[in-house]
Amino acid sequence: MRTDRAAGCLWRGGLLALALLLSGCAASPVAREHTTALTPEAVASTSLGRWALDQAAPHEDLNGLALLADGRDAFAVRSLLAARAERRLDIQTYLMGDGITTRALLHRVLEAAERGVTVRLLLDDIGAVGQDARLAAMDSHPGIQVRVYNALPLGRGHLVSRVLASLPVAGRQHRRMHNKLWLADNALGIVGGRNLGDEYYSANAPHNFADLDLLVMGSVMEPLSRSFDLYWNHGLAQPIGRYRQAAPDAWQGLRDDLAAWLEARSDSSYFSALRERYESRSRSRLADALHWGEAEALWDPPGKPARRGRPPLAETMAGQLARRVAPESRLLLVSAYFVPTEAGSRRLQALAEAGIEVTVVTNSLEASDVPVVHGAYAPYRAQLLASGVVLFELRGDLEAGTDPRDEHLGSSASVLHIKALGIDQDRLFVGSANADPRSVWWNTEVGVLAESEALFDDFMEFVAEGASPQQSYALELDARGRLHWLTLIDGRPVHLDREPGSSGARFLAWLSGVLGLEPWL
Numbered sequence: 355m356r357t358d359r360a361a362g363c364l365w366r367g368g369l370l371a372l373a374l375l376l377s378g379c380a381a382s383p384v385a386r387e388h389t390t391a392l393t394p395e396a397v398a399s400t401s402l403g404r405w406a407l408d409q410a411a412p413h414e415d416l417n418g419l420a421l422l423a424d425g426r427d428a429f430a431v432r433s434l435l436a437a438r439a440e441r442r443l444d445i446q447t448y449l450m451g452d453g454i455t456t457r458a459l460l461h462r463v464l465e466a467a468e469r470g471v472t473v474r475l476l477l478d479d480i481g482a483v484g485q486d487a488r489l490a491a492m493d494s495h496p497g498i499q500v501r502v503y504n505a506l507p508l509g510r511g512h513l514v515s516r517v518l519a520s521l522p523v524a525g526r527q528h529r530r531m532h533n534k535l536w537l538a539d540n541a542l543g544i545v546g547g548r549n550l551g552d553e554y555y556s557a558n559a560p561h562n563f564a565d566l567d568l569l570v571m572g573s574v575m576e577p578l579s580r581s582f583d584l585y586w587n588h589g590l591a592q593p594i595g596r597y598r599q600a601a602p603d604a605w606q607g608l609r610d611d612l613a614a615w616l617e618a619r620s621d622s623s624y625f626s627a628l629r630e631r632y633e634s635r636s637r638s639r640l641a642d643a644l645h646w647g648e649a650e651a652l653w654d655p656p657g658k659p660a661r662r663g664r665p666p667l668a669e670t671m672a673g674q675l676a677r678r679v680a681p682e683s684r685l686l687l688v689s690a691y692f693v694p695t696e697a698g699s700r701r702l703q704a705l706a707e708a709g710i711e712v713t714v715v716t717n718s719l720e721a722s723d724v725p726v727v728h729g730a731y732a733p734y735r736a737q738l739l740a741s742g743v744v745l746f747e748l749r750g751d752l753e754a755g756t757d758p759r760d761e762h763l764g765s766s767a768s769v770l771h772i773k774a775l776g777i778d779q780d781r782l783f784v785g786s787a788n789a790d791p792r793s794v795w796w797n798t799e800v801g802v803l804a805e806s807e808a809l810f811d812d813f814m815e816f817v818a819e820g821a822s823p824q825q826s827y828a829l830e831l832d833a834r835g836r837l838h839w840l841t842l843i844d845g846r847p848v849h850l851d852r853e854p855g856s857s858g859a860r861f862l863a864w865l866s867g868v869l870g871l872e873p874w875l
Contacts, residue, residue, distance in 0.1 A: 384595035388587045389474065389499075391579035392442050392540045400440045402541040406571040409644070417572030417649040419809050420641030421784075423816050425556035428548055428567050429455055430631035431640055435538035436462040443473045444582045446535040446800075448786070449481040451551030452488075453558070454619060458628075459550060460492065461612040464605065467497035476586055478531040479505040481549070483516050486598035488608065493594050495605035500594040501586065503531040504659050507597055528874070529659035532797040533585065534786045540579045542571045542640075545651075545802050546784050547690070547773045554771070557624050563771035564748075564820070566688075568784040568802055569641055574649040581653040581800055588656040647806030650678075652785070654798040664795045671787065671801070672794040678803060679777055684711045686776035688817060690769070692716040693730045693790035693875050694738070703741035713744040715821055717770045718839075719855035719863060721750030727790065727875050728859075729866030736835055745829040746821040749841065750854075773801075776814065780807040791873050823847075827854070 397403040409418055422428040436443055436459070443466055450456060467473050475492065479502040482489060493500040506527065509519030520527035536544040546567030552558040554565055570578065585591060619625060635641075654671045667673040679685075685705060692714060694702060706712045722728045735745060748770050773793075775783040785801015787793040820826060827839040827850070839850040853860075866875070 384593045384599075386593055389472075390583045390587075391444075391537075391576075394576075396441060397540050397575075400539040400541060402435070402438055402440070402539045406541045406575075410572055410646075413646040415573070416646040417570060417574045417804070419645045419647055419649060419804050419806055420569040420643060421809065421812050421816065422544065422546070422567035422569055422641070425548075425554060425562060425565065426627055426631045427635070427641075428544075428565070429459075429555040429557075430628060430635045431569060432459060432536050432544060433462050433628075433632060434635050434640065435536065435542060435544070436466050439466050439471045439538040440469075441471060441539050442537070443471050444476075444535065444537040444540075444579070444586075445474070446476045446531075446533050446582055446585065447481065447550050448478045448530065448532045448534060449549040449551060450477055450485065451549070451553075452485070453552035454616075454622075454624065455552050455555040455557050456550045457612050458616055460488075461609065461616060463498070464492070464495065464609045464612070467495050467605075471497065473498040474582075474586055475500045476503060476531075476582070476591060477501070478503045480516070480530055482510070482594070483513050484511060486510055486594065487600070489594045490598040490600035491604035491608040494600045494602055498605070501591040502594055502597070503585070503592075504529065504590050505592045505597065510597060526659060529796045530798075531585065531590075531656075531659065532786050532793065533581075533653065533800040535578065535582055535800060537575070537579055537582060540575055542569065543575055543578050544569055545578065545786075545800060547771050547786055561769070563769055565771040566774055566784060566816075568804065570649060570802055570804075572649065574651050574802060577651040578800075578802070581651060584653075585656045585798075590656065590660060643808070643812060645806045645808040645812070647780075647804055647809060649802055649804045651800070651802055652783075653800040656798060658798050659796075667794070670794060671785075671799050675775075675783060675801075675803065679775065679781075679783075681705065681710050681777050683778050684713075684776065686713045686715075686814075686817065687789055688715045688770075688772045688774045688776075689789040690717060690771045690773065691722075691724060691727045691731075691788040691790045691792075691875070693727060693788075693872060694734050695791060695872065696734075698789070699734045699738060702738060702743055706738075706742035711744075712742070713746070713821075714738070715746045715748070715770070715817060715826070718747035718749055718827055719853055719859050721748050721769055722859070723769050725855075725859040725862035726866035726871055729863030730790075730872040730875050732853075732863060733867065735829060735837060736831060739829060739831040739837075740835075746826045747829065747839070748820060748826050770820075774813065776810060776817075780810050781805050782810050782813050790875055792875055796874070 482502045489500045492498050509515035544567050547565045548554040553563045556562050652671050652674050719728045783803045787799035823842040827841050830838045841848050
């Protein structure tokens, strides 16, 4: 008995020591106030609000829409919106890296706060790992509030310690806020797949993400802003001050450090390109082509990560989208991570067999940054192809003559990170959700479903470049049910009988199937 009791004391003592090691600092009581988006009258009083109303005047009850496909343009527009905001800047993101683009945007955000702009920064807590000091310094500014979503008070300093701290509550901690929004004065917004980090804005050559955002204005901004409010005011969104506090003037030191760091790099080729893009966008309408059409904001309920088990499909964003997507002639799915599952595969097959043109564009094994996800997709390829579904997989090799700084869809220097859906000839969904179980059941997501033939044409032109034989593999199924990968290399047709990819990637893809990871990917 004494031995058991002593062992129990040692075990509890070990857990306490581990908790102390992981904690860094205990959560502190910090006031948490509800705040909401600007009223329509307040929006209309801002320069951005007036500009948006002027642009919309000839297009009654329609929304302004534009694709942001180039990473440098996506950065320039975010920076410009922050510079022009007068009342409110709301930023929601899953990840926030530490690089030239993040530091430049944070400096721009601090400048906005100094002008009197109220800033709300909402970051998934996984994205805050190791960044509490910087986030607390931002939060120390009187005009900036920082909150983290689905947070843990333990293990915040490093990803390893965070994973260890998450194990006892893994059922909830694997569920994340994956939303991405950038809203200026609740008049203009950006929704899409880009987090904050150099690889999303063409600053991480030669390995950037080919991604896509949608710039929006008009009536869709009200529900999109409301979605941010719902997340911001939800109990899962906690002030960073409860986990790390900074001196009241810490933001000044951060501002000065950022300014000095950026000044030392102001002559870089990337910053020169950014200045050119920024000045061009500043003189124009923010986008090369501003189209007009219907638009609807869709999002998951913010309490989704706190639910037990899977939520009903009807209560998810995926369920909302499924009810609205009934293609009559075409379905084009572009997804960085494509795990159709058996049910989804049957649905796509049924559409193809009914005469719908179904095309899927995703990463090849050699291009994927998460081979275990590819391993969950690969088993469905043969049955999809047999039903008439067309599959393209973006290549991972760098074609001679390709500029590694160019991250557009089809640049083989890039990993596909787009999440978009094209329906028929005029509808397009752009958001944060991949076509996989994680986006459907576990994470929260947000996106906009737009109806505009001109916008759809822009999207098709963009995708066609990436799905070209110079940049992608077209998959083919022979009479014996074997897969082949067709492409062009140096202008010559290439026919591969073995899936391209490293031995390490093959192993991880195989391991995914062995471990049955599909429901969690």
